[in-house]
Amino acid sequence: MSLLSVTDLAIHFGGVKAVDGVSFDVQAGEVFTIVGPNGAGKSTIFNLISRFYQPTHGKIVFDGEDITATPAHHIAELGIARTFQNIELFDHSTVLQNLLVGAHTKRKATWVEDVLHLPRTRSNEREARRAVEEIIDFLDLAAYRDKMIAGLPYGVRKVVEIARALACEPRLILLDEPASGLSVEETNDMAFWIEDMKKDLGLTVLMVEHDMSLVSAVSDRVLAVVEGKPLALGTSAEVQSDPRVIEAYLGT
Ligand code: ADP
Ligand code: MG
DSSP, X not given: OEEEEEEEXXXXXXXXXXXXXXXXXXXXXXXXXXXXXXTSSHHHHHHHHTTSSOOSEEEEEETTEEOTTOOHHHHHHHTEEEOOSSOOOOTTSBHHHHHHHHHHHHSOOOHHHHHHTOOOOHHHHHHHHHHHHHHHHHTTOGGGTTSBGGGSOHHHHHHHHHHHHHHTOOSEEEEESTXXXXXXXXXXXXXXXXXXXXXXXXXXXXXXXXXXXXXXXXXXXEEEEETTEEEEEEOHHHHHTOHHHHHHHHTO
16 A cells, blocks of 8 residues: 555746656555655655645645645644754754654644643653653664753764654654765664664655665665656666666766
8 A cells, every 4th residue: 555645746946847747656664765866856855745845736645645735734743754854953952852842743732732722731741751762762862862962973963863753653754865974884773773663663764865775775666866857666776777877877
C-alpha cells in the first residue's frame, strides 16, 4: 500500500521550473530516496510535501487523504515530520527542550483545554515527556539531554534534528541530506539509525541524499531527479548505472 503518492507535481518560481512533473509512490515501511545534482529540485519536493510551498500543478495524497491544499501546520498532526538541509533547532535551548517542542506539535490540547484556554493537562505533559525520553534512548542522546544545542558538535545536532522530527510521532519522516557534513563514521551511524527507524519503529522514510554509500546501504528504491524532472526509478544499483543518470551528473 502506498503511504504517500505524488502525482505530476510542479512548482514554478517565475520562469524557473524547480519541480516539473514529478510522480512517485512511497510504500508503507520502505526507505525511498531522491537523488540528483544540486538545484535539481529535491528540497523543493520536500517543501511541497510538507506544504511550505503550494504546487503550481499536481496532487499529493498521504494515507488516502488529498493533502494538496492542507495547511502546513496540520501536516505534523497527520503524521508527516521532516528535517531540514540546514539544521533548524532552537540553539539556546537544551536537547530535551527542543524535543518537547516537537512532541507538542503533535499532541493536541483536549477540547476542554481549548475552550478554557488552559495549559495542557499534566497527563498529556507526562505522556509527551515519556515519549521524548524514549527517543533520547533510541538515538543514544542521553549524554546530551540537558546540553544547549549551540555547544553541540555538528554530527550530534544532525541526530537531534531527527529526534525532534521523531518527537512528532510521525508515520512518514522526510530527511533532507541526513549525511551532509558528517564524517564517514557518523554517516555509518546514520545508516543504522535509518535502518532502525524502519525496522524497530515501523516508520516510512523519504530521504534526499548525496552520499551514495548511505543511499545504497538503506534505500529500498531510488528516484533520480534532474532539473525538476524525474529521470530514473529503481534500486540504488539500477539508478546509479543508468546512463541518463551518469550523464546528468557528469554534465553538472
Ligand atoms: P536541491 O535541493 O535539489 O539542491 P532545490 O529544491 O533547493 O534544489 O532548488 C531547486 C531550484 O528551485 C533551484 O534553482 C532554486 O534556486 C529554486 N528555488 C527553490 N526555492 C525557491 C524559492 N523559494 N524561490 C525561487 N526559487 C527557488
Ligand atoms: Mg536541497
